[in-house]
Amino acid sequence: MIVFTELAQYVVNGLVLGALIALPALGLTLIFSVQGFVNFSVAAQMTVGAYAAWLAGSHLGWSPILMLLLAFAVPGALGVVTDRLALAPVRRQSGAHTALMLAVVSIALNLAIENALRFIFGSNLNNFDLPMERNLQVWGLSVGPQQLRNLVTALVIAVALAAFFSLTRWGKAMRAVADNTDLARLKGIEPRSLSNLATFIGMGLAGIGGSLLAIDTSVDPSTGSRLILVIFAASVLGGLTSLYGAVLGALVIGVAGEVAMIAMPPVYQSLTAFLAILVILLVKPTGLFAGATGVRK
Amino acid sequence: MTSYLLFIGTITAIYALLSLGLVVSWGQAGMVNLGLVGFFGLGAYCSALLTYIGAPIGFGWLAGAALAAAIGVAFCLLTRTLRGDYLAIVTLGFGEGLRLVELNERWLTGGSDGISGIRPPLKEALSDLYPWFYFTLAWAVVALAAWALSRILASPFGRALRAVRDDEKVAAVAGKNVLRLKCQAFGIGAALFGFAGALYAHFTSYISPDNFVIQLTIYIFLAVTAGGYSRLVGAIFGSLAVMTILESSRFAAEFIPGLSAVQIASLREFTIAVALIMIMQLRPQGVFGLRNERAGANASDGAPHATAVPATPN
Amino acid sequence: MAQGTQSIKIGIVIPLTGATSQFGATMSAAAKIAASDINAAGGVAGRPVEVVIEDDQSNPEAAVRATRKLIDVDKVVSIGGSYASAVTSAIAPLCYESKTALFTSSGADSITKTPHNGYIFRTSPTVTLQGTRVGRYALELGAKKMFFLGPQTPFAQAYIDIISKLFKEAGGAGQGLIYEDKRASYRTEVDQALRTNPDVIVLGGYVPDTSVVLKDLYRAGFGGKKVGFSFGVNQVLADGIPQEVSEGTASLVPSASEESPAYRTLIGKLGRPALDSYSCQVYDHVVLTALALAYAAASSPSGTAVRDSVRAISQGGKGEKVSDVAQGLKMIADKKPINYDGPSGPLEFASNGDVEGVFFRYEQVQQGKMALLKVA
Incomplete structure (x- = not known):
């Protein structure tokens, strides 16, 4: 019984951790779906969102909802600007490995944004002026209220996003582009605006994820970059094009890492997560959730 | 100043060797190795540990390369059912996982203390000439590797590799043993990474897990991309370009008044990143383009044309 | 010239x-x-x-x-x-x-x-000297059961060994857990630590991971003593986390004598x-x-x-x-x-x-500021 409670607690901890990486993983997946490359600069945009929220909350005294809206808008807009400046010129050149080159450029872009933030804010850790809450005890399990809210926020946003894609005109158009650019153009949809929209929403999601993470921990110029491997892994696990997949992938990675601590020393947590991915991929090479409701059919 | 330039020059040669390895596996065979720093570390640790227990240095280097190659081939076999993107994440996971092993298996690797006092070859005998010797040695290795690779890549094997890169199915239909070709290319790449690691370890005489972080992978990818991603000469050029940017920014930063040290350092890394982005934008096919692609296209083995256009001459 | x-x-x-x-x-x-x-x-x-x-x-x-x-x-x-x-x-x-x-x-x-x-x-x-002084200070605070939480560093295991030995000699008990750095949460690590009912937790980490560990300790309702090293517990940390989280955390800072x-x-x-x-x-x-x-x-x-x-x-x-x-x-x-x-x-x-012959400043976070307790 004690073992069961312990295991359940690890699962809860893993879900809480997974929720933190779910939104950036969603952003990464969304951008990949529409633009066809892994944009690693989501990591730096998480940090941008975290700083935006921190400035709004701790310096301007904004409410948490407004704070998160700003954490969405600023990285979203910055994401579009940097995409046009840094990535679009590379995208226009067709080449055998453009997707990977774009990924490499996005890593450089990530480095640039991270250091721009360090230039402005320095390397200090910054804290949100939000009250700390003790964990709640439910059925012998403990969970933090803030972390519970993070989990709910991530799930709500994922559902809202799925609704956007299946119900609205723009959402459907984005799926059309993801499936077939030429077809979309025939239908009079401008691929460039859609690509901008995907970047805006994707980076915005990363920004919200980053600020939730920063509320939970603190914000410094490397807040997002520290987690980029896990986020990328979550997105891959979800099949890279499935929105639900990204969320589930994040939760699976979170849980796998925590539960692994039963058998493995804690220092090997992320190695265990990677091994889990490897095994899953070997069994199901297309990713866990590819083919589920996603941007790309 | 001379000894500084020799030192940086030697490190550049090691970068160039890494870049050559990436050209083989990525540029020529289309397989992404985001964990190259892992193989680099593997070669470094292997040689450092073997020479520590008394093995000759040359043996350590070869063993480092061989071990890296063996692990590389194993990965290739393990992920044979997966799409290319997944090889990328598996290798990325390998790079990070190996760093964790280096960090935590203290009995073997010394943990985060690292391994110091790695034996330098002939240092006592050469004394003042030693930096020159190592510089020459490193570049000789680069030249040898480039020459051997150019022979290999110009052979039917090279054409077959490019055929696999451009379309595996077509290559398979044309009777190529796709898996075997891929494993060979990935193994050659990994061997070069491992050898470069061994060269690095015996050059600086100290290694630790912190040496083998993703930064280096980024630099090498940028070097290879800047040089046209499939060209051997381009890889060497790209390494020179990346190192020039890395080191010259150090001197430029000293001329900016009114900034704190943290701001100068951030600005330097920012400039490095922007310079690299601009290289990629201005020279999408790299300075040396894709000239040797044509060999594959002109061959009669049915390989499809490379989709990229050749670079315009300067 | x-x-x-x-x-x-x-x-x-x-x-x-x-x-x-x-x-x-x-x-x-x-x-x-x-x-x-x-x-x-x-x-x-x-x-x-x-x-x-x-x-x-x-x-x-x-x-x-x-x-x-x-x-x-x-x-x-x-x-x-x-x-x-x-x-x-x-x-x-x-x-x-x-x-x-x-x-x-x-x-x-x-x-x-x-x-x-x-x-x-x-x-x-x-490392040996710092570990010994931190361990002795934890004992001075009246603690009997020590738990060490820190990332993999050249000294993590040495700290666990040194401080645990001090506690055993004093009739108490000590153990530790080495975690992976760069994580967004240390809830499971903290859970594992708290399951041993420690009355003092020694924080062996650097600023970024220590800030997360302290938050998770606070959330889990840990009421015991917290002692850290100067590279982890310092003004940078105190500025980066809420006051109620850092409150009372002690730190030993190598220092000049008080005079x-x-x-x-x-x-x-x-x-x-x-x-x-x-x-x-x-x-x-x-x-x-x-x-x-x-x-x-x-x-x-x-x-x-x-x-x-x-x-x-x-x-x-x-x-x-x-x-x-x-x-x-x-x-x-x-x-x-x-x-x-x-x-x-x-x-x-x-x-x-x-x-x-280094002295240590014994400092404690009090309302978000490092306050000096003594120099010894």
Whole structure:
């Protein structure tokens, strides 16, 4: 019984951790779906969102909802600007490995944004002026209220996003582009605006994820970059094009890492997560959730 | 100043060797190795540990390369059912996982203390000439590797590799043993990474897990991309370009008044990143383009044309 | 340029970017203050000193390139600042092979075991000493069951062993857990620690991971004592987390004796209420170099001159205690023996380069500020 409670607690901890990486993983997946490359600069945009929220909350005294809206808008807009400046010129050149080159450029872009933030804010850790809450005890399990809210926020946003894609005109158009650019153009949809929209929403999601993470921990110029491997892994696990997949992938990675601590020393947590991915991929090479409701059919 | 330039020059040669390895596996065979720093570390640790227990240095280097190659081939076999993107994440996971092993298996690797006092070859005998010797040695290795690779890549094997890169199915239909070709290319790449690691370890005489972080992978990818991603000469050029940017920014930063040290350092890394982005934008096919692609296209083995256009001459 | 007015260059290799960069800003500021203090006092034998600061990017490979540049291009006489143990181990051979003095604030015991021919001076107490003092302090607080939480470092296991042994000798118990750094949550690690019902938790981490651990400890309702090391628990940490989370966390900071005004003066010049030990050490690295060169009075300053003269100005019963660099330079010019005590400590070096006789400031976070409990 004690073992069961312990295991359940690890699962809860893993879900809480997974929720933190779910939104950036969603952003990464969304951008990949529409633009066809892994944009690693989501990591730096998480940090941008975290700083935006921190400035709004701790310096301007904004409410948490407004704070998160700003954490969405600023990285979203910055994401579009940097995409046009840094990535679009590379995208226009067709080449055998453009997707990977774009990924490499996005890593450089990530480095640039991270250091721009360090230039402005320095390397200090910054804290949100939000009250700390003790964990709640439910059925012998403990969970933090803030972390519970993070989990709910991530799930709500994922559902809202799925609704956007299946119900609205723009959402459907984005799926059309993801499936077939030429077809979309025939239908009079401008691929460039859609690509901008995907970047805006994707980076915005990363920004919200980053600020939730920063509320939970603190914000410094490397807040997002520290987690980029896990986020990328979550997105891959979800099949890279499935929105639900990204969320589930994040939760699976979170849980796998925590539960692994039963058998493995804690220092090997992320190695265990990677091994889990490897095994899953070997069994199901297309990713866990590819083919589920996603941007790309 | 001379000894500084020799030192940086030697490190550049090691970068160039890494870049050559990436050209083989990525540029020529289309397989992404985001964990190259892992193989680099593997070669470094292997040689450092073997020479520590008394093995000759040359043996350590070869063993480092061989071990890296063996692990590389194993990965290739393990992920044979997966799409290319997944090889990328598996290798990325390998790079990070190996760093964790280096960090935590203290009995073997010394943990985060690292391994110091790695034996330098002939240092006592050469004394003042030693930096020159190592510089020459490193570049000789680069030249040898480039020459051997150019022979290999110009052979039917090279054409077959490019055929696999451009379309595996077509290559398979044309009777190529796709898996075997891929494993060979990935193994050659990994061997070069491992050898470069061994060269690095015996050059600086100290290694630790912190040496083998993703930064280096980024630099090498940028070097290879800047040089046209499939060209051997381009890889060497790209390494020179990346190192020039890395080191010259150090001197430029000293001329900016009114900034704190943290701001100068951030600005330097920012400039490095922007310079690299601009290289990629201005020279999408790299300075040396894709000239040797044509060999594959002109061959009669049915390989499809490379989709990229050749670079315009300067 | 005339030999007499050419500046003496001192290299500083510190983490300004990357994972260990939390103290970079104050470290570089402290180095610059040291240089201006020396130059305001007329420099070393009429020559000004200049600090050349390079970023180690928290990466030994980058640090090696930076060090090579300092040694070969700038021709520095000494290098100070080096902080992360891996960085120090990587650059140490470059320094002692080129006969450049290396001042370091790294704690790993292995560093002074290299064949450095006296070129390495470590101003930070060794791991063994710090662990012992933290363990004794935890016992002083009346704790019986200790749990150590920290990331994988050269000293994590050593800390667990040393402190657990102290607790067992005192009739208590101790154990520990080494975690992976760079994680967004340490809930499971904290759960595992709390399952042993510890009454004191020793925090062995750096600032970013310690801030997360402290938050998770607070959420889990841990009410026991918390003690950390100066690299993890300090003003940077206190500024980065809510007051209720950091409240009561103690920290042992290597320091000068309480009477020494050096620390007060330095934080006054920086305009800060408190300063981490590492920035104080960087200040002393520059000052020690300058005083040693002034003492050596060599026609051409060199790393060897620094090596041979550091002990003459920093220790020994004959010299008068001096905590101000201007006064020190003046007395050296007057051929009076001195014993410099800096903001980071009394700076007495054993023959292997390890610092001896360090005092510790026992500090505690009180309402978001590091408050001094005692110096011992």
